Amino acid sequence: MTSSEVIQLMISPAFMVSSCSILLSTSSNKSSAVIDRIRQLSEENSNHKHQDQIQLLFNRLHKIRNAIFCYELAIALFIISSLQIGLISFTQINFNTAIVITFLAGMTSVLIGIIYLWLESKISFEIIKGKIIEE
Numbered sequence: 001m002t003s004s005e006v007i008q009l010m011i012s013p014a015f016m017v018s019s020c021s022i023l024l025s026t027s028s029n030k031s032s033a034v035i036d037r038i039r040q041l042s043e044e045n046s047n048h049k050h051q052d053q054i055q056l057l058f059n060r061l062h063k064i065r066n067a068i069f070c071y072e073l074a075i076a077l078f079i080i081s082s083l084q085i086g087l088i089s090f091t092q093i094n095f096n097t098a099i100v101i102t103f104l105a106g107m108t109s110v111l112i113g114i115i116y117l118w119l120e121s122k123i124s125f126e127i128i129k130g131k132i133i134e135e
Contacts, residue, residue: 013082013103017075020110024071027117031064056127063120070113077106 038057041050081102084095 009085010082013078013085013106016078016103016106016110017082020071020075020078023110023113024068024075027064027068027071027113030120031061031068034061034064053127053130056123056130060120060123060127063116063123067113067116067120070109070116074106074109074113077102077109081106 034057038054038061041054041057044050081099084099084102087093088095
């Protein structure tokens, strides 16, 4: 395999790293917004009137944290699969199975992260629904 072929193969995981970085960035922004809201409600929380909403926000933050972890893990797995592809050109060892397994593990991690964000959106909807009903 020529070096240009190896580099071309290494590009696919690099695109996934870029995609995961975008998901990671949006999830980090969500996390910051939820943390700010928890702080704000905690300061206003005389008489424990916001306790239920704070608990829902903590549940939401937990899901976002899990999604962030999944995206970080996926980035690591995509980088590892890219490095495995690069090692093919230097060694006679056949890494094909390991590369596919590592790449699929990265994709699975992205899917799990998306599921966590879906669950987080459901909690977010419940918070908004509860707030509208209170008013």
